[in-house]
Amino acid sequence: MKRAICPGSFDPVTLGHIDIFQRAAGIFDEVYIGVFNNIRKKPLLAVEERMDLLAQSVSHLGNVKVISFDGLLADYMLEHDIEVIVRGLRSVTDYEYEQGQAQIIKAMHPELDTMFLLGRPEYNSFSSSVVREIIRFGGDCSRLVSDNVYKYLKSKI
Numbered sequence: 001m002k003r004a005i006c007p008g009s010f011d012p013v014t015l016g017h018i019d020i021f022q023r024a025a026g027i028f029d030e031v032y033i034g035v036f037n038n039i040r041k042k043p044l045l046a047v048e049e050r051m052d053l054l055a056q057s058v059s060h061l062g063n064v065k066v067i068s069f070d071g072l073l074a075d076y077m078l079e080h081d082i083e084v085i086v087r088g089l090r091s092v093t094d095y096e097y098e099q100g101q102a103q104i105i106k107a108m109h110p111e112l113d114t115m116f117l118l119g120r121p122e123y124n125s126f127s128s129s130v131v132r133e134i135i136r137f138g139g140d141c142s143r144l145v146s147d148n149v150y151k152y153l154k155s156k157i
């Protein structure tokens with residue numbers, strides 16, 4: 001059984017994230033979506049809301065499950081027999097950050113690996129922070145997120 005985890009804040013999940021989940025689900029036997037429960041900044045959505053929206057967004061993928069964790073990602077992976085972290089890359093800026101993260105994890109836990117999937121160009125400018133900005137100013141983010149997420153965000157304004 002090859003397991004992978006896609007970690008992130010997902011505040012909220014965007015179409016760019018969902019594309020990465022779908023592709024990871026086609027490569028691994030089981031994919032965990034790991035929601036960080038320790039964002040320093042005040043999030044737009046509570047962790048339970050983020051998890052509900054994620055679960056709705058991946059309900060068509062039978063081998064994907066949504067979890068949250070508080071501690072270190074590597075500890076969660078070792079406890080749950082997950083060997084690979086899957087991260088989406090949009091740009092060189094993403095790469096520079098991710099390279100450091102991947103190398104730290106590799107140095108500490110040689111048995112764990114990080115795999116990068118290049119984001120689709122049409123989603124490359126999408127980010128949770130752009131969605132939050134649009135929502136704060138009452139704009140229309142319907143092209144950046146799935147229908148269920150869009151409806152939920154509108155109901156919160």
Ligand code: ADP
Nearest residue numbers: 007008009010016017087088089119123124126
């Ligand atoms: P963070 O908690 O680091 O802010 P996010 O929740 O924004 O993370 O994103 C989680 C992962 O999804 C990261 O690997 C990020 O690079 C990737 N990602 C975010 N948006 C996109 C996108 N539009 N296309 C591909 N990958 C993306």
